[in-house]
Amino acid sequence: MYKGSCLCGAAKFEVSGALETTDACHCNQCRKWTGHFLASAEVSRDSLSIYGSENLSWHHSSEKVRRGFCSKCGSSLFFDPLDTDKHHWIGISLGAFDTPTGTNLGQHIFVAEKGDYYEITDGLPQNDH
Structure with missing residues (x-):
């Protein structure tokens, strides 16, 4: 069991299953969001399982995805693809986990859009994508 929260x-x-694919997304939208x-x-x-969902706000950043964040403190929490038939997963910010994750980053994505400062x-x- 993994647990986490906003700031x-x-x-x-809470996550009762495995943490699957891990990545670092460098796209313009993720950089602005986080x-x-x-x-x-x-x-x-x-x-x-989400608790306190009344404190979540969702921003539809494109026709394909919405991003969930705490409406009280602004913490970036969830990356949610809207095509649930194709995407049986939801992304959770690794920094929001309270418990050790026991995982490591697997890859970097959208590096063609990364910031010039790192x-x-x-x-x-x-x-690149």
Whole structure:
């Protein structure tokens, strides 16, 4: 069981299954949403329980995805693809986990859009998209 929350604790979550794919997304939207890049883990929708959902706000950043954040403190929490037939997962910000995750980043994505103020030098796979 993995547990996590936003900065103020108004929105909490538990994950009963595995943390699947992990990545760091460097796209313009993720950088603006988080202030840097989004490090996240994909989890099965069925394994996620959210508490305090009345404190979540959702921003539809495109026709394909919405992003969930705490409406009280602004913490970036969830990356939610809207095509649930194709995407049986939801992304959770790794920084929001309270418990150790026991995982490592697997790859960097959208590196063609990364900020000019940092370099990626950890040796992980890098994908332009």
